[in-house]
Amino acid sequence: MSAIDFSDPTTIASLTEALTAAGVDGLEISHPDGQLRILISGEGGARISATDATPRAPGSAPVVVKAPIAGHFCVEHPAASAAAHTLPRSVSDADILGFIRIGHVLLPLRAGRSGVLTKLLAEPGALIGFGDPLFEIEFSS
Numbered sequence: 001m002s003a004i005d006f007s008d009p010t011t012i013a014s015l016t017e018a019l020t021a022a023g024v025d026g027l028e029i030s031h032p033d034g035q036l037r038i039l040i041s042g043e044g045g046a047r048i049s050a051t052d053a054t055p056r057a058p059g060s061a062p063v064v065v066k067a068p069i070a071g072h073f074c075v076e077h078p079a080a081s082a083a084a085h086t087l088p089r090s091v092s093d094a095d096i097l098g099f100i101r102i103g104h105v106l107l108p109l110r111a112g113r114s115g116v117l118t119k120l121l122a123e124p125g126a127l128i129g130f131g132d133p134l135f136e137i138e139f140s141s
Contacts, residue, residue: 006036007070007130013103016040036069063113064121065135067128071100071107075124088118088138097135100128115139 005011006029019027019040026039067073075098091097091111099106111117119136122128 009071009102009127012036012038012069012071013105016102016105062118062136062138063115064133065097065109065112065137067100067122067130067132067134068109069100069102069107070129071102071127073122073124073126073128073134074099074101074106075120077106087120088116091115091117091137098124109134111137113137113139 015027016038019038024040026037028037077099092114093111095111096108097111097117098109100109101107115137116139117135118138121133121135128134
């Protein structure tokens with residue numbers, strides 16, 4: 001039996017569809033290369049929970065928000081208007097910065113910390129891998 005490639009967006013989409021169809025609330029898989037957690041919400045959507053980095057003091061180097069999973073990077077929700085977000089802009093820890101699309105599933109990317117979103121590090125629509133840098137957030141003083 002060959003190992004399952006958890007970085008493959010098709011595999012993640014299949015797992016998500018199977019969990020939803022089976023009525024399972026979620027799945028967590030840990031292996032030496034990382035951890036995958038899929039949580040199915042009550043509204044039929046799915047999300048990925050990423051471990052937050054240790055907060056840094058104001059004035060220190062910016063925090064890089066990395067992809068918690070492979071997929072297609074979306075800065076805007078596909079149903080949203082084409083209004084572009086300007087940078088830099090203030091964000092709170094609960095703000096959604098963008099999405100990762102895997103098949104028809106959109107996984108929200110939360111800021112995880114408050115500060116100023118200063119840079120977009122990946123091209124919208126690009127196929128990204130686990131751990132790819134997506135945004136930079138600087139702490140406000």
